[in-house]
Amino acid sequence: xxxxxxxxxxxxxxxxxxxxxxxxxxxxxxxxxxxxxxxxxxxxxxxxxxxxxxxxxxxxxxxxxxxxxxxxxxxxxxxxxxxxxxxxxxxxxxxxxxxxxxxxxxxxxxxxxxxxxxxxxxxxxxxxxxxxxxxxxxxxxxxxxxxxx
Amino acid sequence: xxxxxxxxxxxxxxxxxxxxxxxxxxxxxxxxxxxxxxxxxxxxxxxxxxxxxxxxxxxxxxxxxxxxxxxxxxxxxxxxxxxxxxxxxxxxxxxxxxxxxxxxxxxxxxxxxxxxxxxxxxxxxxxxxxxxxxxxxxxxxxxxxxxxx
Numbered sequence: 001x002x003x004x005x006x007x008x009x010x011x012x013x014x015x016x017x018x019x020x021x022x023x024x025x026x027x028x029x030x031x032x033x034x035x036x037x038x039x040x041x042x043x044x045x046x047x048x049x050x051x052x053x054x055x056x057x058x059x060x061x062x063x064x065x066x067x068x069x070x071x072x073x074x075x076x077x078x079x080x081x082x083x084x085x086x087x088x089x090x091x092x093x094x095x096x097x098x099x100x101x102x103x104x105x106x107x108x109x110x111x112x113x114x115x116x117x118x119x120x121x122x123x124x125x126x127x128x129x130x131x132x133x134x135x136x137x138x139x140x141x142x143x144x145x146x147x148x149x
Numbered sequence: 150x151x152x153x154x155x156x157x158x159x160x161x162x163x164x165x166x167x168x169x170x171x172x173x174x175x176x177x178x179x180x181x182x183x184x185x186x187x188x189x190x191x192x193x194x195x196x197x198x199x200x201x202x203x204x205x206x207x208x209x210x211x212x213x214x215x216x217x218x219x220x221x222x223x224x225x226x227x228x229x230x231x232x233x234x235x236x237x238x239x240x241x242x243x244x245x246x247x248x249x250x251x252x253x254x255x256x257x258x259x260x261x262x263x264x265x266x267x268x269x270x271x272x273x274x275x276x277x278x279x280x281x282x283x284x285x286x287x288x289x290x291x292x293x294x295x296x297x298x
Contacts, residue, residue, distance in 0.1 A: 113270020121262020
């Protein structure tokens with residue numbers, strides 16, 4: 001299922017994050033049947049916690065819902081290419097797939113920079129699909145930062 | 150201050166983690182004066198949360214103690230070379246320095262694998278010191294895994 005329906009939820013989370021003054025990134029974890037287990041937006045500012053990226057919160061939330069450490073067969077949907085921290089977290093939680101929206105040449109760690117999931121330090125390698133609803137995801141981020149300049 | 154005193158606290162946390170059935174890794178964050186702000190051991194099993202590495206918990210704990218998002222001038226001490234997730238987290242929390250014990254050629258993401266802190270995706274690069282009380286740190290891990298085989 002890459003029809004982008006969970007990405008619409010992730011985009012909603014990104015918009016809600018922007019409204020709270022957070023960098024607009026949203027994430028959703030779906031189970032193997034495509035049902036959303038958890039969703040989250042960035043909470044870095046609210047929690048004063050630079051590790052409170054949308055992906056980490058959604059992954060932790062999904063594991064809590066399942067009562068399982070590993071998210072076997074699950075998909076992480078996120079509006080922006082994950083940073084190296086979140087890319088490695090997707091591997092540690094053992095999701096089957098990572099689907100992201102906008103590419104992030106500066107801070108991304110999947111298709112750019114540290115390319116964490118392609119490194120020898122990565123022992124569970126999720127499938128990766130990038131560019132899903134990229135224009136909307138990237139547009140949210142551009143609008144957010146343009147307003148702050 | 151690299152006399153290893155905070156590393157002794159981190160080793161205590163690693164031993165306590167082993168006693169709880171967790172992979173024995175411990176971490177401490179010290180402020181610029183060398184005082185311990187937070188300390189933690191791995192809690193992956195207890196929390197059923199693969200992101201609950203000692204480093205993440207200690208970084209979050211230190212930020213909570215300071216009431217600050219960034220750990221300016223602080224040092225992260227950890228008994229094992231951080232994985233890519235924790236290496237990036239040390240950058241996101243903006244610690245000045247990462248001091249680690251044993252090198253981790255398989256899973257480490259600082260001196261091995263993704264080498265996260267040397268990548269273009271890393272915008273704040275902490276100073277890194279590896280190999281501090283390496284033998285004790287590595288010994289704890291070897292003993293833990295030998296017992297489980």
